[in-house]
Amino acid sequence: MLISTKGRYALRVMIDLAEHRTEDFISLKGIAQRQEISEKYLESIIRMLVKARVLESLRGKGGGYKLRKPPEAYTVGSILYLTEESLAPVACLEEGADACAKAAKCRTLPLWQGLDKVIREYLESVTIADLMERGTAGDDYVI
């Protein structure tokens, strides 16, 4: 498994905020209820999004969160990179992994690099706006 619940939940938050996009801020409580995620757990996920300036937040009464930019400005990849430890398909490509001593002679390294590239490119090719459209437009998309 490549994508953890953290990443999936982060995407659901983004979609939720995109669908309820108004001038108002959306409270964590509301998102948690709609998405059926514990408030406490969601808090830790949303904090990452705020820190990365993906979301704007407002404290106090009437506070909450909103997207800083329109949904089409956020790729799925950009969100997942914030919440996932790593999206590398194998350990040796993870950030901070010790450079493998055998890398120069490795028969499989190019394979993993290629796989990594394919995954990145796909995740960068889809935006939050794309996710909104799918699933509402009559479910007639084909994968």
Added chain:
Amino acid sequence: MLISTKGRYALRVMIDLAEHRTEDFISLKGIAQRQEISEKYLESIIRMLVKARVLESLRGKGGGYKLRKPPEAYTVGSILYLTEESLAPVACLEEGADACAKAAKCRTLPLWQGLDKVIREYLESVTIADLMERGTAGDDYVI
């Protein structure tokens, strides 16, 4: 991380056998030494390959393993599917996963299905023979 050591070791076994391809059978011991993998651990991995009839085996003196077909006949995907529990990028796509109650309305399911497809297609597009060429031909491949 998507690919475990089991899968990576399986590929290294396939490459090793492809590179030492003769009429003779190659012993587990030899593979283990060259690849620096414990014999016991390797045994469990190779057993999967034999069971799936990817490898031919011979017992007794002079025994060991060899590829049944030429290296270009095996895709990386076909090998990984044997050793990996699952190559699904998210839990809900794993075989045997309970069908998600929200699947029909899920905003992200198509995303994961698309990602899954991209991964599968890539892994099916590379063969063991491809892995052999890379890394020997002067390291001038570009990813």
Added chain:
DNA sequence: ATTAATTCCTACCTTTCCGCTAGGGTTATA
């Protein structure tokens, strides 16, 4: 001033999987 909300921190817990290690018995073949 009060209330409602985010923010920030720490600590802990359970479960699952990974990557092995260890041991020993059985069977086939040169």
Added chain:
DNA sequence: TATAACCCTAGCGGAAAGGTAGGAATTAAT
């Protein structure tokens, strides 16, 4: 008869996933 594959079981240490729990500080609308 030595040598190899075959087959099974058991366990284990570490890491990560997926949370839960609780509290304290800050901010803003009313």
